[in-house]
Amino acid sequence: xxxxxxxxxxxxxxxxxxxxxxxxxxxxxxxxxxxxxxxxxxxxxxxxxxxxxxxxxxxxxxxxxxxxxxxxxxxxxxxxxxxxxxxxxxxxxxxxxxxxxxxxxxxxxxxxxxxxxxxxxxxxxxxxxxxxxxxxxxxxxxxxxxxxxxxxxxxxxxxxxxxxxxxxxxxxxxxxxxxxxxxxxxxxxxxxxxxxxxxxxxxxxxxxxxxxxxxxxxxxxxxxxxxxxxxxxxxxxxxxxxxxxxxxxxxxxxxxxxxxxxxxxxxxxxxxxxxxxxxxxxxxxxxxxxxxxxxxxxxxxxxxxxxxxxxxxxxxxxxxxxxxxxxxxxxxxxxxxxxxxxxxxxxxxxxxxxxxxxxxxxxxxxxxxxxxxxxxxxxxxxxxxxxxxxxxxxxxxxxxxxxxxxxxxxxxxxxxxxxxxxxxxxxxxxxxxxxxxxxxxxxxxxxxxxxxxxxxxxxxxxxxxxxxxxxxxxxxxxxxxxxxxxxxxxxxxxxxxxxxxxxxxxxxxxxxxxxxxxxxxxxxxxxxxxxxxxxxxxxxxxxxxxxxxxxxxxxxxxxxxxxxxxxxxxxxxxxxxxxxxxxxxxxxxxxxxxxxxxxxxxxxxxxxxxxxxxxxxxxxxxxxxxxxxxxxxxxxxx
Numbered sequence: 001x002x003x004x005x006x007x008x009x010x011x012x013x014x015x016x017x018x019x020x021x022x023x024x025x026x027x028x029x030x031x032x033x034x035x036x037x038x039x040x041x042x043x044x045x046x047x048x049x050x051x052x053x054x055x056x057x058x059x060x061x062x063x064x065x066x067x068x069x070x071x072x073x074x075x076x077x078x079x080x081x082x083x084x085x086x087x088x089x090x091x092x093x094x095x096x097x098x099x100x101x102x103x104x105x106x107x108x109x110x111x112x113x114x115x116x117x118x119x120x121x122x123x124x125x126x127x128x129x130x131x132x133x134x135x136x137x138x139x140x141x142x143x144x145x146x147x148x149x150x151x152x153x154x155x156x157x158x159x160x161x162x163x164x165x166x167x168x169x170x171x172x173x174x175x176x177x178x179x180x181x182x183x184x185x186x187x188x189x190x191x192x193x194x195x196x197x198x199x200x201x202x203x204x205x206x207x208x209x210x211x212x213x214x215x216x217x218x219x220x221x222x223x224x225x226x227x228x229x230x231x232x233x234x235x236x237x238x239x240x241x242x243x244x245x246x247x248x249x250x251x252x253x254x255x256x257x258x259x260x261x262x263x264x265x266x267x268x269x270x271x272x273x274x275x276x277x278x279x280x281x282x283x284x285x286x287x288x289x290x291x292x293x294x295x296x297x298x299x300x301x302x303x304x305x306x307x308x309x310x311x312x313x314x315x316x317x318x319x320x321x322x323x324x325x326x327x328x329x330x331x332x333x334x335x336x337x338x339x340x341x342x343x344x345x346x347x348x349x350x351x352x353x354x355x356x357x358x359x360x361x362x363x364x365x366x367x368x369x370x371x372x373x374x375x376x377x378x379x380x381x382x383x384x385x386x387x388x389x390x391x392x393x394x395x396x397x398x399x400x401x402x403x404x405x406x407x408x409x410x411x412x413x414x415x416x417x418x419x420x421x422x423x424x425x426x427x428x429x430x431x432x433x434x435x436x437x438x439x440x441x442x443x444x445x446x447x448x449x450x451x452x453x454x455x456x457x458x459x460x461x462x463x464x465x466x467x468x469x470x471x472x473x474x475x476x477x478x479x480x481x482x483x484x485x486x487x488x489x490x491x492x493x494x495x496x497x498x499x500x501x502x503x504x505x506x507x508x509x510x511x512x513x514x515x516x517x518x519x520x521x522x523x524x525x526x527x528x529x530x531x532x533x534x535x536x537x538x539x540x541x542x543x544x545x546x547x548x549x550x551x552x553x554x555x556x557x558x559x560x561x562x563x564x565x566x567x568x569x570x571x572x573x574x575x576x577x578x579x580x581x582x583x584x585x586x587x588x589x590x591x592x593x594x595x596x597x598x599x600x601x602x603x604x605x606x607x608x609x610x611x612x613x614x615x616x617x618x619x620x621x622x623x624x625x626x627x628x629x630x631x632x633x634x635x636x637x638x
Contacts, residue, residue, distance in 0.1 A: 002027050009083050010057035025050050028077050029285045035088045040300040042073030044283035044293050045145045048174045053077040055260035066110040070119035070143040072100030082108035092425035094603030114429020116366045117150030119143045124160040127167045144172025149365035161245025161273050169275045174282040241275045250277030319475040320418050322484045324349025326457040328356050329487040336385045340371040348389045348418050368394050372401035379411040385464050386413050392420040392432025406470045407442045413470050414463040420474035421564030427602030433595050436565035440542055444469035447541040449513030453480030458493045476514050498545035504532035507623050508556045512538050515562040521616030531627050541571050553582040560591045567594030
């Protein structure tokens with residue numbers, strides 16, 4: 001049996017010898033590679049923190065002492081060491097392990113993590129609660145993989161650094177963006193600053209100064225302070241954190257297990273807010289991921305030897321790829337276009353546009369609010385047309401910027417929302433469930449949802465041409481239903497219009513986006529049962545096609561709205577209100593299909609849609625139930 005087979009939890013890690021710890025690092029890394037190569041998932045970030053994760057669970061008495069991970073894709077090794085190793089192959093599958101950290105999954109997941117830069121704020125809150133409760137344990141936030149560039153992280157540092165509470169922040173610097181490479185001087189400084197003798201002398205000097213006469217005390221403090229700051233300014237790449245009130249430790253080689261254990265062991269005994277700067281290599285231990293950490297951030301199943309992705313049969317491209325290609329084509333036709341993304345150029349396929357037009361592309365990192373407000377600043381000047389291309393779930397973080405900086409000023413910014421609706425295996429932190437409700441409520445916002453890839457690009461183009469206020473387009477994490485031509489060959493879509501795709505007299509489907517195709521299939525099922533369903537492509541959710549809705553209300557007494565978004569305050573709720581106002585002599589019966597009022601778990605997108613009744617079968621079943629009730633009522637009255 002391997003050493004890992006005997007690890008049921010961190011207490012088993014803490015029982016190991018130093019030599020065995022090194023063996024555990026090797027086995028945990030191999031386990032991660034083996035499982036993810038078969039099932040896919042986030043890859044490079046966890047490979048880079050194997051030594052760090054082992055050291056953290058070895059030094060700190062988890063779960064009594066709290067580890068708070070940022071950006072949960074660093075957490076796969078943490079899952080392996082905390083009793084979830086056997087279930088690791090189920091990760092990101094329905095009813096399997098979550099892809100991120102979940103409080104309800106393990107007592108070792110003190111705070112959930114799916115979006116970036118929450119760890120320091122959560123750790124400070126935990127430390128305050130600890131102190132108010134009169135408890136005594138360490139609280140450690142592990143932040144990195146780009147999250148330190150998020151404004152929330154600096155808000156938390158600014159607050160935490162001046163509280164004097166015992167709090168440890170581990171900065172997992174896996175791209176060398178802050179400090180120089182680890183060297184002998186850095187190791188020396190780290191050892192000096194964490195050594196008990198150094199810290200005792202430092203405290204004794206402070207105590208001595210505090211007892212001196214007022215005048216001398218002030219002079220002595222200024223002299224010592226200036227001397228210390230000058231030395232640190234020359235040798236320590238952490239003055240920013242020191243100025244924010246943190247004791248800076250590092251840089252520490254994140255792949256030197258013994259150094260990590262010794263450093264963390266010393267830091268654990270220090271008081272006040274501490275920041276430990278750990279240098280790691282994303283993808284460490286897997287050659288291809290070391291060479292291209294960007295491409296290996298997340299990976300579908302692949303061959304462990306060659307690294308080749310185990311592709312399924314051909315098929316049509318995803319919406320994101322169609323958008324990236326189409327955006328580049330639009331950029332060639334219109335030099336005003338600029339594009340923003342927030343740390344996801346590959347995920348949104350805006351990297352295609354960026355490669356073609358580097359001066360017109362802006363990846364601001366994990367700073368969604370900044371992206372939106374910066375785009376608003378551009379739009380206020382004029383002469384450019386900014387597109388903000390961000391996952392639906394991440395754009396939530398910029399809601400105030402959308403309302404206050406864009407919409408309130410009636411600025412023409414186009415919001416391109418990828419992963420709208422169900423994001424599949426990434427689960428509730430990544431489902432784009434709420435963009436329809438939150439965009440609908442913004443005054444002056446045009447809200448659209450295309451039925452296919454060609455309509456997506458037609459709407460994006462229309463948004464660029466739209467002069468009065470913001471414009472939003474959403475699309476799913478899915479393949480387009482049919483091939484998409486060059487953007488110049490795609491017909492225009494008239495602003496604010498719907499289209500009837502199928503006529504029917506028994507019931508009407510008001511469908512949006514991806515649900516248009518499902519509704520059309522459901523109509524075929526109903527036709528085989530003798531019912532005729534009308535299908536309307538409601539590509540404009542706001543403003544909606546008032547003339548067509550009035551026509552529908554005049555011809556139909558039974559309506560089903562369908563959206564791949566939250567049903568609470570969504571398109572269906574909006575249409576129910578409008579239809580109620582249009583109803584004359586006879587009331588219109590409306591059913592609203594969408595994502596229910598709960599967080600949807602992870603799993604394959606098609607499985608989730610089926611379970612929620614948002615595939616053709618589920619829509620047809622609901623329509624048949626509605627029509628069957630009407631037939632039964634008519635027969636009874638006869």
